[in-house]
Amino acid sequence: MKDVLGNCPVCGQKLEVTRLHCCHCNTSIEGSFNLCKFCRLSKVQKQFIETFIKCRGNIKEVEKELGISYPTVRSKLDDIVQALGYSVKEPRVEDERKAILDMLNRGEIKYEDALKLLKEYQKEAKQ
Structure with missing residues (x-):
């Protein structure tokens, strides 16, 4: 079975479900569904x-699993937050630091990793 498409593959606009069907009892329901x-x-x-x-929101684990940097994880999360219809405030450098x-304080990352992340974030923030 294929996944439900949420957006039109031609124009990119939101799709609307108009028919539901039960394969067990063969019941069909027509209407407009979100x-x-x-x-x-x-x-x-x-x-x-x-x-x-799967990583329980642990950004360091997401980095390892996907092989991407902390700023990239944050960027992907921001994109998804926006796609879900929520606003994303511009993170202040102090908030990121x-x-x-x-994360270092909670023991999620080591000192060396924190230092590396801080340098990466500072470099990407300047761009």
Whole structure:
């Protein structure tokens, strides 16, 4: 069985479900039904969310699993937050530094990793 498409493959606009069918009893229901917000995410975004949940939101584990940097993980999360219809405030440099230091404090990352992340973030923030 194929995944439900949330957006039109031709124009990219939201699709609407108009028919539901039960394969067990052969009942069909027609009408106008909304898809959940997650159905509208791209396949890549859904895979990222699955990895994020599997890693229990631990960004360091997501980095390892996907082989991407901390700023890239944050960027992907921001894209998904926007795709779900929420606003993303521009992170302040201090907020990002605090998040890295909090991960260090909780023991999620080592000192060397925190230092590397801080340098990476500072480099990407300048771009």
